[in-house]
Amino acid sequence: MxxxxxxxxxxxxxxxxxxxxxxxxxxxxxxxxxxxxxxxxxxxxxxSNAARMMRSQRSGLIGLITGAISMSPEPNQPAGLPELFIVQGIQKSLANSGMTLMIADTGGVVEKAAPLIDTFLRHRVEGLIYVAEYHQKVALPVISDGTPMILANCFDDRGTPAILPDDKRGQLDLVARLITAGHRRIGYLTLRPEIAAGRLRLEGYRAALQAGGIAYDAALVENCDLEGRDGETQLLWEAIDRMLRLANSPTVFCCGNDKMALRVYGILRSMGRKVPTEVSVAGYDNYRVIAETLYPPLTTVDLPYTAMGVRAAQRLMAMISEETREDKGPTLVAGPVYWRDSVTELRPANVSLLKSVREE
Amino acid sequence: MxxxxxxxxxxxxxxxxxxxxxxxxxxxxxxxxxxxxxxxxxxxxxxSNAARMMRSQRSGLIGLITGAISMSPEPNQPAGLPELFIVQGIQKSLANSGMTLMIADTGGVVEKAAPLIDTFLRHRVEGLIYVAEYHQKVALPVISDGTPMILANCFDDRGTPAILPDDKRGQLDLVARLITAGHRRIGYLTLRPEIAAGRLRLEGYRAALQAGGIAYDAALVENCDLEGRDGETQLLWEAIDRMLRLANSPTVFCCGNDKMALRVYGILRSMGRKVPTEVSVAGYDNYRVIAETLYPPLTTVDLPYTAMGVRAAQRLMAMISEETREDKGPTLVAGPVYWRDSVTELRPANVSLLKSVREE
DNA sequence: TTCTCTTATGACACCGATGACATGACACCG
DNA sequence: CGGTGTCATGTCATCGGTGTCATAAGAGAA
The missing domain is CATH 1.10.260.40 (lambda repressor-like DNA-binding domains)
Incomplete structure (x- = not known):
């Protein structure tokens, strides 16, 4: 050479x-x-970058660690990769900074993060970003030297700067919109409460009901998330069946996420209930492969991954250039509601009509 | 430091x-x-890797270029990212080699590949892999120094080593399996012939019919792929409607890919046709978010992305270590058929029964 | 006892860039 | 015509490791 x-x-x-x-x-x-x-x-x-770097003491590298690329090949694991949009946002935002983004992947194994961080430090990256597969708490090894780090889609209890989706706000906005559309009995098939999204979205649901002056009814809320294990369709079927048998049954089902909504479509149709004329369905994530391809297209809430990525990159660049390394804590980013055909606009007039149809 | x-x-x-x-x-x-x-x-x-590298003249780096991570944010673009499994396969296979994989992303813009290759060469990567979003022909800039390069999921006309899915073989296997299951009238809603997968899968379909002694019927094959533009559902609806009105209508619809199958599920149900009791559906890609979540789960053909990634990494490592840099041409990798509940096993006995049901 | 041989360690140059500094040639100014 | 800037270019040291070679201290062998 x-x-x-x-x-x-x-x-x-x-x-x-x-x-x-x-x-x-x-x-x-x-x-x-x-x-x-x-x-x-x-x-x-x-x-040679190596020689240049030695002399100038600047690598021009940003290290990105993610499990997004190679998630588990196990059939029961979540197979959705929308968090890649975060990476996209980061790239877009970093493109003009003269920095080169190096991406490494944990293969879904959290323990691999430490050696990857080490590899990056050997390359003297000027900043690090860790992107989690879903909104969660993490505990990464402490970076002993001063290399700035940002968490995206996750947080820790050391106050490391983090960029998070505003799940509570998103679900609140969606349910508020459903209420505006005339829905009063809103079923909620939730994610398991162990995960952040499960808790926060439920909080949003309750907050929206409260804001709309609607009493919370525990019979309309069921956890239908088996963490990817089999039997989820079964669980959903039973929960939906129970809710539909209620005297005052829901006019719309909110689902913990779009993937669950996909299942719910199949179940409702197997039950002979037409979506959305007889019952409406809403999801969460705006997982476009599902939300836009479903028939009818799914009303859902966008997870603002691209925006989160952009924010993450901006905050990191600020930390690098302005020496604002004391920057701490989370940034919440809310995503918009995507209103599609899976939810009927109920004018008060035909609410009763609908009920009579269902009760016959 | x-x-x-x-x-x-x-x-x-x-x-x-x-x-x-x-x-x-x-x-x-x-x-x-x-x-x-x-x-x-x-x-x-x-x-410091830079210092180490300068002296030892070995970087221990493999460069991977992909558009997979940040595909276009346009709503009409393909939003599926299963090709990330290729990256996963590469990582898995490289994990024990002591090499560090650096991933860079074109953001879906092919022109960005050249500067990324340049960046990698500055880092003195010992090998390069280019992963395409879908099976296609590419024309990358020539690497003037001797750095070995592998193409994954794509090929060029310079005979650069390439790893490709065996689309023809996969479709052939699927259709052969349908024939074994007793299906004789097999509708095929194809991808557009401009893309490699569209052509090759159709070849496989025809080859399977021929092998099964079934005459090709042009009325059973329609291109329903609008390249992501609107109106695809409409197009599918009409094609399916036409085929179902045939005197000898198909007992199963093969779809160009799983995403199309997802649409077809919705359409068939809207038409009041039950899957799979009245009509069967099969996809292609084994896009698991769809294939496993659909109700009933979708019969499809696996795109052996992980295996392709493993092959790509192995072939690259061979080129690096054995100085077999004259290695040329494509390697085809076939994926297995995943037989799920969306296709009915027709014993000859009840073929006629099914017909009468449909004709009533 | 002296001569290998192995183990343990240090001295020094070198990898390929670039920062700091120096120098020579003009141009312009008063 | 000397002084002062700017432009164009070169010299040299240096970044942080590691390859090469040298050396010293014991362990065995002859």
Missing amino acids: ATIYDVARIAGVSPKTVSRVLNGDAPVGQATREAVQAAIAQLDYVP | ATIYDVARIAGVSPKTVSRVLNGDAPVGQATREAVQAAIAQLDYVP
Whole structure:
């Protein structure tokens, strides 16, 4: 591999002049510049980042760690990868910063994060971003040197800067919109409360009911999330069946996420209930493969992953450049409601009509 | 940031001895080793890859370029990312090689591949892998130095080593299995022929019919792929409607991919046709979010992405270590058929029964 | 006892860039 | 015409490791 010395020799100049042509950090004569460029082309010279980095003490690298790329191949694991949008947002936002993004993957194994961080530190990255597969708490090894770090889609109890989806707000907005559309009996098939999204979305649901002056009814809320284990369809079927048999049955089912909504579509249709004319369905995540492809398209709440990625990158760049390394705590990012055809607008007039249809 | 000299000073040894402790490439006395390790821990010393690399002339890096991570945010673009399994396969296979995988992303913009390759060459990667979003032909800039390169899920006309899914074989296997199950009238809602998968899968379909002694009927094959533009559901609806009105209508619909199958489920149900008792459906891709979550689960063909990734990594490592840099041409990898509940096993006896049901 | 041989360690140069500093050639100014 | 800037370019040291070679201290062998 050709070096800057080879180029200098061919061009008949000093290595330093070649360096100046490459970096444009000092004036170079026109003729000299052209000779150098010709020599570079002739030799297919590519400068060595390692050497440059040693001298300048700047790597221009940002390290990104994610389990998003290679999630578990187990059939029961969540197979959705929408969090990749976070990476996309980060990239977009970093594109003009002159930084190179290096992505490494834990393969879904959290323990691999530590060695990957180490690898990045060996490469002297100027900042680190850890992207989690879903909104959760994490405990990463402490970065002993001053390299700034950002958590995306996760948080820890050390106050490390974090970018999080505003799940409570999202569910609140969705349910508020359902209430506006005339729905009063709102079933909620929840995610398990062990995960952050499960808790926060339920909080949002309750907050929206309260804001709308609707009493919370425990019979309309069931956890239908088996953590990917079998029997989820069964569980959903039974929960839906129970709710539909209620005297005052729900006019809409909110689902913990879009994947659950996909299942609910199948179940409702198997029960002979038409979506949305007889019963409405809403999801969460705006997982587009599902939400846009379903028939009818699914009303849902966007998880603002791209925006989160952009925020993460911006906050990291601020920490790097402004030495604001004392920056702490979470940033919440809310996503919009996507109103699609899976939810009927109930004017008060035909609420009773609908009921009579169902009760016959 | 502490250097090897700092460690050496604290430990009271020479830098070279610290290096020996780190790399284990020469015997070091027990007491010395412990002193060095203590100093390393005390200083939070992390060796610099750049310096190491300069001297040893080996980067230990593999560069991976993909558009998989940040595909277009346009709503009409393909939003499926199963090709990330390729990356997973590569990682798995590279994990024990001592190589570090650096992933960079084109953001879906092919033109960005060239600067990314350049960045990788500056880092002196020992090998390059390009992963395409879907089975396609590409034209990447020539790598002028000897760095080996592998194409995954794509190919070029320079004979660059490539790893490809065997789409023809997969569709053939699926249709052959349908024939075994007693299906004789097999509708095929195809992808557009402009893409490799569209062509090859149709070839497989025809080859299977021929092998099964069934005449090809053009009325049973329609292109229902609008390249993501609107109206696809409409197009599918009409195609399905036409085929179902045929005197000898299909007992099963093969879909160009699983996403199309998801649409077809919705359409068939809206038409009042039960899946699979009245009509069967099969997909392609084994896109698990869809195939496993649909109700009933979808029969489909696996795209052996993980296996392709493993192959790609293996072939690359062979090129790197064995200097087999003259390696050329494609490797085809076939995936298995996943037989699930969306297809009925028709024993010859009840074929006629089914027909009468449909004709009433 | 002297001569290998192995183990344990250090001295020093070098990998390929670039920062700091120096120098020579002009141009412009008063 | 000397002084002062700017432009264009070169010299040299240096970043942080590691390869090469040298050396010293014991352990066995002859």
